[in-house]
Amino acid sequence: MGSSPRRKESCERKKDAILQAARTVFARKGFAATVVEDIAEEAGIGKGTLYLYFPSKEQVYLAALHEDAHTLDGESRRALAEARSWRDALRSYVEVRVRYFEAHQDFLRIYMTEFRGMCMQGRPLSAELYRLAQDGEALLAQCFAAAAARGEIRAVDPELAALMVSDVTRGLIERRLRAWGRPLGESDTAFAVDMLRRALEP
Amino acid sequence: MGSSPRRKESCERKKDAILQAARTVFARKGFAATVVEDIAEEAGIGKGTLYLYFPSKEQVYLAALHEDAHTLDGESRRALAEARSWRDALRSYVEVRVRYFEAHQDFLRIYMTEFRGMCMQGRPLSAELYRLAQDGEALLAQCFAAAAARGEIRAVDPELAALMVSDVTRGLIERRLRAWGRPLGESDTAFAVDMLRRALEP
DNA sequence: TGCAAAAATGACCGATCAGTCAGTTTGATT
């Protein structure tokens, strides 16, 4: 599709436009209920054109997911690397994720709704996505292990602690997204971080 | 479909058989990928017969979900009512849910995979299911509020605390189901309960 | 046993949709 460098760039731009449209539509209707023509329309192109840039509906879906997952992973890593203490790390990790998902609700809706569902069905769907998820947790676990070695937190199993942080974070995010129940500002995040800190302190 | 009491009972038995088949198939393939004929075959009947007992694929799905959700709700209530202290309540709540889902993995797969996804899409899907979920959390919140009033736990927002317990429990359940990562026995449940206790203690 | 009503069935219908491809438009080059 693109041979000269000029062509190549315009091709990439179009791919991005398609992905952005896909995020919007998938987020609104879910994978199964989304019709490829809707994505094309949202992107302002014909259905046939979409198939020039992606080989299938599923590949569009995965490409959108991958891009965002990588960005989130990068931001999480940066946050953890900059943290000066385990408390900082914990707070940053939770806040970065909550903020990212707030700013990319489309992605979140897809990620939470379909990706987790597909995992649950046993189908791995994408080894890379799976690895990214694991890596995020492993990073946090390492951080806890180090803090435990320094005696700053109790000698808990760092992996289990990281998983628990993940679970709590996911809850925060999902609740924000649904906007069910009473509206929650920052207070719920602060509460959750505080609870986790207390649970980990010596 | 059933007029005499004799008829009525056989009708209920058949409905149950269909629901059990539906659970198996929905759990294996998800809602969208499940074909009504698969459910009928699993139940050992023809497709037309299924439509004599349920008006649509979606109603079969919801009926299966409702039945299990009610049972789980009942067991949760009983566990909380029997608890003699907030620690007991916390442990029981988590354990009852983990055990129930372990014993009803089919239900769990449906519940976790599709129901949550559908909620996330904004579609309420079933007001009753939604209410049951809320009720479970409210019950736990009440329990925490009482304990806080008695000074047994810190003066936390009981609703937020209950939500956090929910999130952690869900994580335990999902991990058990996926059987990804290292195999976890009872240790993760015990760990989670212990962490939550520490976070709540004065 | 005979018979009518109830229950069960699966071929069939209409709608949907992912993916294709023959034809059209665009724009770069001579």
Place this chain on the structure above:
DNA sequence: AATCAAACTGACTGATCGGTCATTTTTGCA
């Protein structure tokens, strides 16, 4: 202006599947 290839398009196809209904089988009763 003429040419041509790359980009684009949307009508079309084949397959799928939820739900129906004319027909067959079973049941309960006289």
